[in-house]
Amino acid sequence: MVWLKTKDGGGWRKEWVEKYNRGLRGIFGLCLMTDQLDSLEKELRKRCIDASPPERITFKMLFGLLKKTLPFRLVFTPPIPGTDLQVFFLEMDSQEKYEFMRKYFMKPNARENGITGITEAVVRCPFSKEAWEYIGAIFPDMTGDEQRATYDMGETKLHFVHSDERGLDKRRLKVELLASTIHDDLANQSFEVENVRVTTGTV
Numbered sequence: 162m163v164w165l166k167t168k169d170g171g172g173w174r175k176e177w178v179e180k181y182n183r184g185l186r187g188i189f190g191l192c193l194m195t196d197q198l199d200s201l202e203k204e205l206r207k208r209c210i211d212a213s214p215p216e217r218i219t220f221k222m223l224f225g226l227l228k229k230t231l232p233f234r235l236v237f238t239p240p241i242p243g244t245d246l247q248v249f250f251l252e253m254d255s256q257e258k259y260e261f262m263r264k265y266f267m268k269p270n271a272r273e274n275g276i277t278g279i280t281e282a283v284v285r286c287p288f289s290k291e292a293w294e295y296i297g298a299i300f301p302d303m304t305g306d307e308q309r310a311t312y313d314m315g316e317t318k319l320h321f322v323h324s325d326e327r328g329l330d331k332r333r334l335k336v337e338l339l340a341s342t343i344h345d346d347l348a349n350q351s352f353e354v355e356n357v358r359v360t361t362g363t364v
Contacts, residue, residue, distance in 0.1 A: 174237070180245060187355035188336050190237075190247045191284070193314070198252035202236045208298040213237040215252075232258035238299060242292045244334045246284070248299055275344035276361070283320045286334040296321055 173181075177189045195201055198215055205212040215234040221227065237249040253259040271277075288296070293307045300312040300319075312319040324333070338359045342348055351360040 185245060187245075188334075188357050189245055190249050191282075191319075191336075193248065193250050193319075195250050195252050198234055198236055198250060201250055205236070205238065205299065208301065210238050210295075210298055232262060241286075241288075242295055243289050244286055244292070246334055246336075271340075275342045275347060277341045277343060279317055279338050280341050280362070281318050281320065281337075281339040283322055283337040283339075284334065285322045285324045285337070287324050288321065293321075 174190075180189060202212050202215060213236055215236055217230050217234055219228055219230045221229075232254040234252050234254075235249055237247055240247050253262075286292070288307070290307070293310075296310070297303060300310075303310045303312045303321075305311050305321075308323050310321045312321075324335075334356060336357045338357065340359055340361050342361045342363060345363060347361050348363045349361065351358060353359075
């Protein structure tokens with residue numbers, strides 16, 4: 162999800178900045194981590210997915226005097242047809258840099274609050290046949306059908322579910338995240354931000 166402090170986006174992806182400045186809110190990108198980014202980009206292109214070349218995020222610091230390049234590379238795919246949601250893939254330069262970024266830049270507090278991870282992510286939308294074909298090209302190992310399909314990543318499962326909502330608004334897309342927790346008092350709670358809902362469950 163994107164929250165911009167400046168109109169130029171401050172380093173966020175151009176098309177996301179444009180959508181945000183047009184008034185769109187909610188989730189624009191679904192990020193999956195990989196350690197084989199270059200080969201993945203080639204495979205996506207073989208499947209006729211117009212994936213971007215591996216790229217880095219660079220932004221200005223100290224009143225524009227310095228530039229900061231983040232320690233990972235990204236490959237983006239075009240939005241799923243009929244939606245604003247892009248699937249993109251991230252590869253860290255090293256595990257050490259990942260831990261450094263988590264500690265000093267991301268400042269996550271999930272572990273301190275007993276949240277151990279995301280076990281399931283569900284993307285709901287009245288997907289068209291074109292959208293299902295596109296999703297299947299990105300995730301060729303996906304199982305299921307055009308009502309509910311699952312990509313199993315081991316500790317986390319990614320589901321695409323057809324909803325029956327009608328209309329022309331692309332924001333019909335909704336994402337549900339199931340987060341695991343070791344604290345019983347945090348289980349079975351939920352909150353929503355725009356079109357994303359997070360629910361907690363015990364490990």
